[in-house]
Amino acid sequence: xxxxxxxxxxxxxxxxxxxxxxxxxxxxxxxxxxxxxxxxxxxxxxxxxxxxxxxxxxxxxxxxxxxxxxxxxxxxxxxxxxxxxxxxxxxxxxxxxxxxxxxxxxxxxxxxxxxxxxxxxxxxxxxxxxxxxxxxxxxxxxxxxxxxxxxxxxxxxxxxxxxxxxxxxxxxxxxxxxxxxxxxxxxxxxxxxxxxxxxxxxxxxxxxxxxxxxxxxxxxxxxxxxxxxxxxxxxxxxxxxxxxxxxxxxxxxxxxxxxxxxxxxxxxxxxxxxxxxxxxxxxxxxxxxxxxxxxxxxxxxxxxxxxxxxxxxxxxxxxxxxxxxxxxxxxxxxxxxxxxxxxxxxxxxxxxxxxxxxxxxxxxxxxxxxxxxxxxxxxxxxxxxxxxxxxxxxxxxxxxxxxxxxxxxxxxxxxxxxxxxxxxxxxxxxxxxxxxxxxxxxxxxxxxxxxxxxxxxxxxxxxxxxxxxxxxxxxxxxxxxxxxxxxxxxxxxxxxxxxxxxxxxxxxxxxxxxxxxxxxxxxxxxxxxxxxxxxxxxxxxxxxxxxxxxxxxxxxxxxxxxxxxxxxxxxxxxxxxxxxxxxxxxxxxxx
Amino acid sequence: xxxxxxxxxxxxxxxxxxxxxxxxxxxxxxxxxxxxxxxxxxxxxxxxxxxxxxxxxxxxxxxxxxxxxxxxxxxxxxxxxxxxxxxxxxxxxxxxxxxxxxxxxxxxxxxxxxxxxxxxxxxxxxxxxxxxxxxxxxxxxxxxxxxxxxxxxxxxxxxxxxxxxxxxxxxxxxxxxxxxxxxxxxxxxxxxxxxxxxxxxxxxxxxxxxxxxxxxxxxxxxxxxxxxxxxxxxxxxxxxxxxxxxxxxxxxxxxxxxxxxxxxxxxxxxxxxxxxxxxxxxxxxxxxxxxxxxxxxxxxxxxxxxxxxxxxxxxxxxxxxxx
Numbered sequence: 001x002x003x004x005x006x007x008x009x010x011x012x013x014x015x016x017x018x019x020x021x022x023x024x025x026x027x028x029x030x031x032x033x034x035x036x037x038x039x040x041x042x043x044x045x046x047x048x049x050x051x052x053x054x055x056x057x058x059x060x061x062x063x064x065x066x067x068x069x070x071x072x073x074x075x076x077x078x079x080x081x082x083x084x085x086x087x088x089x090x091x092x093x094x095x096x097x098x099x100x101x102x103x104x105x106x107x108x109x110x111x112x113x114x115x116x117x118x119x120x121x122x123x124x125x126x127x128x129x130x131x132x133x134x135x136x137x138x139x140x141x142x143x144x145x146x147x148x149x150x151x152x153x154x155x156x157x158x159x160x161x162x163x164x165x166x167x168x169x170x171x172x173x174x175x176x177x178x179x180x181x182x183x184x185x186x187x188x189x190x191x192x193x194x195x196x197x198x199x200x201x202x203x204x205x206x207x208x209x210x211x212x213x214x215x216x217x218x219x220x221x222x223x224x225x226x227x228x229x230x231x232x233x234x235x236x237x238x239x240x241x242x243x244x245x246x247x248x249x250x251x252x253x254x255x256x257x258x259x260x261x262x263x264x265x266x267x268x269x270x271x272x273x274x275x276x277x278x279x280x281x282x283x284x285x286x287x288x289x290x291x292x293x294x295x296x297x298x299x300x301x302x303x304x305x306x307x308x309x310x311x312x313x314x315x316x317x318x319x320x321x322x323x324x325x326x327x328x329x330x331x332x333x334x335x336x337x338x339x340x341x342x343x344x345x346x347x348x349x350x351x352x353x354x355x356x357x358x359x360x361x362x363x364x365x366x367x368x369x370x371x372x373x374x375x376x377x378x379x380x381x382x383x384x385x386x387x388x389x390x391x392x393x394x395x396x397x398x399x400x401x402x403x404x405x406x407x408x409x410x411x412x413x414x415x416x417x418x419x420x421x422x423x424x425x426x427x428x429x430x431x432x433x434x435x436x437x438x439x440x441x442x443x444x445x446x447x448x449x450x451x452x453x454x455x456x457x458x459x460x461x462x463x464x465x466x467x468x469x470x471x472x473x474x475x476x477x478x479x480x481x482x483x484x485x486x487x488x489x490x491x492x493x494x495x496x497x498x499x500x501x502x503x504x505x506x507x508x509x510x511x512x513x514x515x516x517x518x519x520x521x522x523x524x525x526x527x528x529x530x531x532x533x534x535x536x537x538x539x540x541x542x543x544x545x546x547x548x549x550x551x552x553x554x555x556x557x558x559x560x561x562x563x564x565x566x567x568x569x570x571x572x573x574x575x576x577x578x579x580x581x582x583x584x585x586x587x588x589x590x591x
Numbered sequence: 592x593x594x595x596x597x598x599x600x601x602x603x604x605x606x607x608x609x610x611x612x613x614x615x616x617x618x619x620x621x622x623x624x625x626x627x628x629x630x631x632x633x634x635x636x637x638x639x640x641x642x643x644x645x646x647x648x649x650x651x652x653x654x655x656x657x658x659x660x661x662x663x664x665x666x667x668x669x670x671x672x673x674x675x676x677x678x679x680x681x682x683x684x685x686x687x688x689x690x691x692x693x694x695x696x697x698x699x700x701x702x703x704x705x706x707x708x709x710x711x712x713x714x715x716x717x718x719x720x721x722x723x724x725x726x727x728x729x730x731x732x733x734x735x736x737x738x739x740x741x742x743x744x745x746x747x748x749x750x751x752x753x754x755x756x757x758x759x760x761x762x763x764x765x766x767x768x769x770x771x772x773x774x775x776x777x778x779x780x781x782x783x784x785x786x787x788x789x790x791x792x793x794x795x796x797x798x799x800x801x802x803x804x805x806x807x808x809x810x811x812x813x814x815x816x817x818x819x820x821x822x823x824x825x826x827x828x829x830x831x832x833x834x835x836x837x838x839x840x841x842x843x844x845x846x847x848x849x850x851x852x853x854x855x856x857x858x859x860x861x862x863x864x865x866x867x868x869x870x871x872x873x874x875x876x877x878x879x880x881x882x883x884x885x886x887x888x889x890x891x892x893x894x895x896x897x898x899x900x901x902x903x904x905x906x907x908x909x910x911x912x913x914x
Contacts (some may be wrong), residue, residue, distance in 0.1 A: 078886075079893070081894075082889065082892065082893055085627065086843065089839060090886075090889050093885045095878050096836070097880050097882045097883065097886065100878055100879040103875075104879075217832075225710075225711075261726065268717075269715045269719055271714060272710075272711040272716070275707055275710060275711030278691075279693050279697075280693055280708070282697070
């Protein structure tokens, strides 16, 4: 009986480590091969405080969490801008350094580690519940897993988790929607590490020892394997993975009667082979992202559905669209002259080494109008968007948005102050559904703050409902409502342009900078796109487009700026611009 | 006066150790950098191929075939060459039958998928070795007495003839490989594939073939290194972890697109730092030093271009912050 309960304890401890690693690896996309090293922080905290200072375990849980939280946050600072291969190396090195340092400190038992943690049983107790036998440990360990699951689930399956997934798919696009990716990345690393340390405290207490071997590289790899095996970004998968893989040991030892060391080796071989086979056959793991055990048993295949929709791909139908009156070019330009200035750029310059990308640019965007930046390739049109939104900081000049100076603000902060851009290369979040893509655009979601997630759940869920309605509204506006549950990766190019427009619109930003909204899409879709952009400006939003297609510009723009080699050389209506032989030559080459 | 001369002796000894050990870090580092740089595969099972090579050499020499003329084991040199060859085949097979299918199925997440598979091969392979042989160390030496271990002395510095052999083979391989890389068509194809595999394919380079060749060369290098290491010390299932992890660090510090000579020199410098540091800190800390250096490098890399690093640079170079 005790033996089997002991196995159950082990499964649950592994499961809690797998849960917190999955939050980091699956949701945030940060590869850490040293999760058990954070467990060691907890294990050694317990070992040292219990044996040397007689501190009860309950305090060690919080102290261990604190240490690992800080350590994880610091690692995240370094990890922030590193690509995956460097991140693997960084965490690998972190594991070696930490355990290397621990095993050189005499107070921590040197290379032998801390043994006989359970020498004073009264310290290993919670509220008078003393833990000596495996059955005594079961209740607190169930508590550990439940709390870990609750925290990870709350963080992962919430607006906060959506930001994490956004960062995983495309950090720059996430920032362009006004999300503070820096904060989320640091926090998730810190919390995940803290939770690992708590599991480490329990592991050390339950084993009665905390040694470099216990929390070594093999342990980290096992936890890593559990997460991959169970399925990334799926907590039920991590639980199942821990259950299946950790049960191998009792199976090999009790059923097949291997001795301990042989059972261990065979178990590791099976882990390894499973990883290889799994990445080949079922790379998404036992339970893929977004699935539940039940949905898999029902064999509801979402792939089949995607194919069906793709097969019936047609230009979207437009429901409830504001009719846009045909306005002649001249009328439009008069309207432009009267309109209120929303964004004003003065003397913007930027050079990269000797290349002048922007030379003393002056221009304005006005409320309810569409302004176009036209010019030949390499004129610096997209650079203007980068400079306005803070993707690149200008060398000189000022940008005023509604009277406030926003020069050199970061991408996310300029988005929050009401200026949002789209990208020439679209940059949808590939593995997220269309709805999730648009949901990420919605501003002021309380669920993005960890404090309100836990302190104010009612507000969060009420707001989440509103957010969904808002996102669906914009998805329907572009005619993509039927694709809400389809992952962006299976859309056609034209469809991704529509979803990216919905994503930009859902930010409700005052100023929209659209980078080639109609380029590269099928001719039959172009009219739809034009209608959409006109409808947006009719709503009173300020739109600026970069576009090559002069027909698109003629149909849309109230005012145009002509750019050549980083300078604005002319402005006016499209007809005015195209009637100038010099500009036509600059644009088309010799006519 | 006495203290200084002892210090000088120790310094010379540590320098010698550093150069010898650094040569093997460098050789493995070049192999890893070649694989990661050209093929983009984070070949984490590299440590396993290292261990495998040493065990194969040991087994060929001590066990040989079950019957026939080699039932007492193959001659020493033949065993070594066979071990290197088999390791090359294993490395190439891993790329061809595991990494390539996984990478082509995984698309944008290929790096992680391949890493996971490599991890799987690594841990399964190492445990299989432990299961088939034993978890204990095995003594590996030339029982034909063709290559006899001998201690050599120059001035007051002691080392083994095997150190010198190891160093010479490593250096020769690096020089030959450098020449191949710069002077031959194959080398240019490798470099082209490293810069842009798709474009390389367009101009008629068979990128898949280049990948296999890279895995072959990398596995060969690691096998040679493992062979000498096993001969000098012993073979055991964990032997791959330490040198190969250090070689990862070497490859990243030097840059995976750097020239072989530069990576090799980085290996030697890192090894020298590791050895010299033992004059100032306790030996048990020196093992950690490599990773501390890596930390410093990664922090610098991560902070590059941020305001923080600009400040540091401006403080260091005594300049004002521009803009």
